[in-house]
Amino acid sequence: xxxxxxxxxxxxxxxxxxxxxxxxxxxxxxxxxxxxxxxxxxxxxxxxxxxxxxxxxxxxxxxxxxxxxxxxxxxxxxxxxxxxxxxxxxxxxxxxxxxxxxxxxxxxxxxxxxxxxxxxxxxxxxxxxxxxxxxxxxxxxxxxxxxxxxxxxxxxxxxxxxxxxxxxxxxxxxxxxxxxxxxxxxxxxxxxxxxxxxxxxxxxxxxxxxxxxxxxxxxxxxxxxxxxxxxxxxxxxxxxxxxxxxxxxxxxxxxxxxxxxxxxxxxxxxxxxxxxxxxxxxxxxxxxxxxxxxxxxxxxxxxxxxxxxxxxxxxxxxxxxxxxxxxxxx
Numbered sequence: 562x563x564x565x566x567x568x569x570x571x572x573x574x575x576x577x578x579x580x581x582x583x584x585x586x587x588x589x590x591x592x593x594x595x596x597x598x599x600x601x602x603x604x605x606x607x608x609x610x611x612x613x614x615x616x617x618x619x620x621x622x623x624x625x626x627x628x629x630x631x632x633x634x635x636x637x638x639x640x641x642x643x644x645x646x647x648x649x650x651x652x653x654x655x656x657x658x659x660x661x662x663x664x665x666x667x668x669x670x671x672x673x674x675x676x677x678x679x680x681x682x683x684x685x686x687x688x689x690x691x692x693x694x695x696x697x698x699x700x701x702x703x704x705x706x707x708x709x710x711x712x713x714x715x716x717x718x719x720x721x722x723x724x725x726x727x728x729x730x731x732x733x734x735x736x737x738x739x740x741x742x743x744x745x746x747x748x749x750x751x752x753x754x755x756x757x758x759x760x761x762x763x764x765x766x767x768x769x770x771x772x773x774x775x776x777x778x779x780x781x782x783x784x785x786x787x788x789x790x791x792x793x794x795x796x797x798x799x800x801x802x803x804x805x806x807x808x809x810x811x812x813x814x815x816x817x818x819x820x821x822x823x824x825x826x827x828x829x830x831x832x833x834x835x836x837x838x839x840x841x842x843x844x845x846x847x848x849x850x851x852x853x854x855x856x857x858x859x860x861x862x863x864x865x866x867x868x869x870x871x872x873x874x875x876x877x878x879x880x881x882x883x884x885x886x887x888x889x890x891x
Contacts, residue, residue, distance in 0.1 A: 597666030704739030734787030777882025
C-alpha cells in the first residue's frame, strides 16, 4: 500500500515567495499547518482559495454553510434539507473582491464571518469546539460542534506543483448540539444523534478541476465513526484525503479509491473501493446546483443517504452522510 509522510510538528504551508513549502507536504492527525501566507500579496492573485464549509446532520435535517473567498469574490451559502419531506432551501450570495467576508489565516485562529443582504454566517472557535450560526429570511441555525479531548482531524497538503496546491482539513463525527429553525418551527440538534463535519481549505487551485467527496458520521455498534473519502482531484499528486475516525482515533488511507456511479441515475447506489475500503452508498435525496457567472462556473450533484460495507475491520452499516460529483471552473 502506498505511504504518505506524516507531519508531527508545526510547519508553514508556504515559503516567503508564496510557493508551497516542501516540508509542508504530507498529512497530520491534528491541524499543524500555518496558512497565513495564502491570499497575501500578489502571488497567484485570483487563484488563492480560502473557505470554511460545515455540514450538520440530524435524524430530521441537514444544514450546510459556506464562508469563502476565492480570490476575486466571496461566495457565501446556506443549504437546508428536510429529510422527512425532501424540501430544500438554498441561499447563495456572491460579493466581488471578498466584500463582507472575514476568514482566519489559520484554522481556529479567529472567527469566520459573512454578511450579505440575504444571509449572515458566524463561525467562532470556542473552548470546547466551534459555534456555527446562520440567519436568513426563513432559516436560523445555532449549533456548537463539540470536540472531545484527543479527537483527531485529518489534515493533508495536496501539491499539483510548487505554485498550485491545497491544504485541507476534513473533520467528520463532531458531536453537534443546538437548534435549527425553519419558517418559525424549531428542531433540536440533539447530542448523540446530530453530527458536524468540517471541510477547511487553504490553497491555490487550477482554473478547472473535478472531484468526488464522500463523508459519513454517526454511531455504529456502539462506536462513533467518521468517514472521509475523496477522489479525482488528488490523482497523481502522491497525496490522498482518505481516512476513517473511530472513537476519535484516525486511520489514514493512502490508497487511491475507485468511484463507481451513474451520472444518468444519481439515485442508483454508488460504490467506493480501494485498499481497505469496500463501501456502498444508497442515496435518499439528491441536491443539484449549477452556477454560471462568467469565469466562475460549477456543477454539483450531491446525494444524501446511508453507507454500508467496511473499511478494514470497521463496519459502517447505516452510517448517514453524503457523496458528491463536482465540476468547478474558478
